[in-house]
Amino acid sequence: MxxxxxxxxxxxxxxxxxxxxxxxxxxxxxPAGAASFQPLEIVTKNGVQVFSVEMATTDQEKQTGLMYRKELADGKGMLFDFDPEQEVSMWMKNTYISLDMIFIRADGRILRIAENTEPLSTKIISSQGPARGVLEVPAGTAQKYGIRPGDRVAHPLFGSK
Structure with a gap:
């Protein structure tokens, strides 16, 4: 042959x-900038809630965040790393889905939750204190799972579990 x-x-x-x-x-x-997904747990009065989070660690990933996404499934989110702990400001420009923004201190305690953010808004959403990370999840997640300021977040970003 x-x-x-x-x-x-x-x-x-x-x-x-x-x-x-x-x-x-x-x-x-x-997803754009989908570097890695990691498990994250939030310990609430109602129990432990587990999320699969996309990490935003580079400047480009943090600037883009969840912009241009049309959906974000329940149990999914994006975790922004703002090392060192600092006052953080976010916005919803070019973000088509409403989110809950969970601002987390370096010790893993939730500092503040901005619930049901307005899509496509340029209104500044502040941590209102020093935060090490921001977890963005679908709008209504905090209420659905009873997530409150003071609850503990377990993830390597915030030290040991």
Missing amino acids: SFDRKAVRFLSRSWLAAILVFAAFALAGA
């Missing part, structure tokens, strides 16, 4: 092109 070298090269290039196109479509479906 003999092979035509030109045909083999053409088929090889076609397969490579097809693989690259498939990879591009697969990546296009992934």
Whole structure:
């Protein structure tokens, strides 16, 4: 059996092109800046609530956040790392879904919750005190699970569990 070298090269290039196109479509479906997902727990009076959070640690990830997303599933969120602990200001510019913003101190205690934020708003939402992290989850999550200021967040960002 003999092979035509030109045909083999053409088929090889076609397969490579097809693989690259498939990879591009697969990546296009992934959330922008989806560096990693990690488990996060919030200990409330009602029990422990577990979330899967996307980390926003770089300046680009923090600037983009959940902008342009059309949905965020229950139990999912984005955790922003603001090391060192500092006064944090957020907004909802280019964010199409309403969120609960949970501001967390360096010791893992919830400082403040901004519930049901207004989509596409440029209104500044402040931590109203020093925060190490901000957890953004779908609007209504804090009320649904009874999450309150003072509750403890367990995640490596806030030290040991």
